[in-house]
Amino acid sequence: MKHHRSAPSAHRSVPSDRPWFRHWPSGAPKHIDYPQKPLPFLLEDTARRSPDSIAFSSGTDSIAFSKLSQKSDAFASGLHSINIRKGDRVLLLLPNIIEFVISFYGTLKSGAAVVSLHHLVREAELSKALEESEPKAAVILSSLSPAEREVLNKSRVRVIEVGELAASKSISFGQFVSKRRAYPHVSVSADDPAVIQYTGATTGAPKPAVMSHFNLLANAVQNATWFGWDENEKVLGILPLCHTWGCSCCMNSPIYTGAKTIFVGRFDPEVVLQTIEAEHATVLYGSATMFSVLLNSPGIERFNLSSLKWVKAGAMPIPVELKRKWDEKTGIPLVLGYGLTEASPETHDSPPNRIREGTIGIPIIDTDAKIVDLETENELEPGKPGELLIRGPQVTELGYLNDEEETERALRGGWLHTGDIGIMDAEGYFTLVDRKKDIIKYKGYTIYPVELEDLLYGHPAVRECAVVAKKHSEFGEVPKAFIVCKEDSALTEEDVIEFCEKRVAPYKKIREVEFIECLPKTPVGKVLRRKLRDK
Structure with missing residues (x-):
């Protein structure tokens, strides 16, 4: 396999004048000296320190x-x-x-x-x-x-x-x-290939991304250090380990710190909530879909969740309304973040005590990020939308398996080109606007589906939703909403269109609505928009 060394370097430091350093979490270092070792070094090191501590449990x-x-x-x-x-x-x-x-x-x-x-x-x-x-x-x-x-x-x-x-x-x-x-x-060696992980493929065919031992080790250390984990943490392992997010946060990071991970089998909201109470879990990761299901479970009122210290949502844009409901219902702030397969996957997190609604937080330790113009790739000033670029020790240097062309496209110029549209504000917080491929072009106007989805989540009858582009012979593309209603809802297409018309500019309004029983998703809960576009 060819090693692509044009990719982001593990040794390149982040400029000290980046605005997000003003909001850096207390106790978290701005740089880590990572062991130049293969990933199993973390397991061997912990096995020497804490040989009898429980690493993983699954049922009995x-x-x-x-x-x-x-x-x-x-x-x-x-x-x-x-x-x-x-x-x-x-x-x-x-x-x-x-x-x-x-x-x-x-x-x-x-x-x-x-x-x-x-x-x-x-x-x-x-x-x-x-x-x-x-x-x-x-x-x-x-x-x-x-x-x-x-x-x-x-x-x-x-x-x-x-x-x-x-x-x-x-x-x-x-x-x-x-x-x-x-x-x-x-x-x-640390540079050897460790994992071939297929990308989420929400907009196209899955690509086999190759991560090195060092990529995975760095992200395990970054994640645990950011939140200040120690050997007393109990991580609820509901994210699939076959995905990089679960692999990093529910396996590698706990192994690094000597924490315990608890597997619960198939995702069942009652079992998850009961296990949090019974095991005194301190860490919970999940997608917006998972947290929505937990909030709608009767168990959210019955079980004691006070042991939780860190609750992290990701895998997809998190609606502001969902975060507010979780925070109000549980009293445990929902931490927001971002990552992607090619970055092992974590790149952004909210400072735990400085969470800003609607954002994905700030770049984590040793991670640099910027927003660039879609055409010129020049860095944009705060407040302007463009493509999100990232570099750091967790970002693949090996690219995609047997696909040099796609590797060079994604890693050109020493940065990982994410394909996501984002905005950085003057304080260094990033907001994810949408995927480049998901943008809707209506009469030359740009419409971001996430904006409409956030709006729809504010409707009391909407359980889940997704907005995609539908081809139109006259207008190019129009926004179409797929909606999963709450039980006993009598919501109609006319209701949805009227609800949106009153709250957005005329060119942004929903033009068509389809009600479905469930949204197609990846194993970690990302909506498969390509399947909706094909309907």
């Missing part, structure tokens, strides 16, 4: 840091025994279970890279990923559907199964990590 199962280190060593040895070598790849098709963590860190210790997909992946997506990433082994649940299993069989990868073996040629995960073998001491 749990594992201490020392045992996690030993099991991941055994997994690495097992991979070596089936001829997996440095530079090879291992596909993980697992939910949030302890076996995922063992497989992930064991793969990295072996010198191979992880290819991470959601365990409910469909045949076409799986086939494409196998063709692109060419893994030599796959770790799956024994309950994997016959259709997906057949795709794996055709690819001739070695299959390691968690649970009762469903195929005679498969390898039992339990036996794989139980056998005594010589540990293969492989030389793995």
Whole structure:
């Protein structure tokens, strides 16, 4: 794989006159000296410091840091025994279970890279990923559907199964990590590829982004240091580990600090709220969709959430009304932030004591950001919308797998071009306006869907919504709203259009409304606008 060194440098400092430094969280350093080590160094370091502390729990199962280190060593040895070598790849098709963590860190210790997909992946997506990433082994649940299993069989990868073996040629995960073998001491560097992660693909086809060990290590340290985590934190692991956000904040950061992560299985609002109370969870991450569901759950009134210290929303623009409702209902401020797959993923967070509604906060430690003109790419003055560019130690230098053209486009000039439209105010707070590809062009006017969605979330009958561009023969494009109504709602298209007409400029008004039962989403809750545009 070619290493693209035109990308953002891990050693480039952030200019000291950036306005956001005036709002820097107390206790957080402005620079960190990151270990120039592969990611498993974090696990080994914590296992030495806190060998008997519980690292992860899932139902009645749990594992201490020392045992996690030993099991991941055994997994690495097992991979070596089936001829997996440095530079090879291992596909993980697992939910949030302890076996995922063992497989992930064991793969990295072996010198191979992880290819991470959601365990409910469909045949076409799986086939494409196998063709692109060419893994030599796959770790799956024994309950994997016959259709997906057949795709794996055709690819001739070695299959390691968690649970009762469903195929005679498969390898039992339990036996794989139980056998005594010589540990293969492989030389793995911080710059080596660690994870191939497919982008969220809310606007187009998923792209396989490649993150190095150093990218992931840096983001784990950045995230935990920003909030001041320690070994006493209890993180509720509801974000999927197969996504970079869950991987960083619900696995790597807790491992770095020696904190405990609690898996709850399938997202169920009652179970999540009950677990927060029972486990005295201190950290909760989720998308706007997840927090909306939690707020509408009867359990929000019954369970005690006072143990929570940090509650973070991301993955999509967070409606102001949703944050206000959460803050009022729970008394725990909802921290806002931003990230993307190519940045491992966290780049922006709200200073915990200086949260500004409607913003994504400020760039985190060692992270620089700017807003540039869409045409000239010149840096814009505060208050003007343009493309958000980012650089920092967490940003990929390896780009996209086998796609040099897309890599050079995204990483040109030493900055990651996010494709997101944003604004930086005079104080250094950033506001996400929209995706470049989501902008609606009506008669030459620019309409940002997020503005209309924020407006619709203020309607008492709207549970969820998304606004997309609809082609129009005369006007070019017009805004169309997809709405999920609250129960027993009698909301009509006319009601929605009238509600918007009274609150926005005439050219921005909603022209068409479609009511649907649920919005199509990614595993972390991002709305798949491309699917709505295709309807």
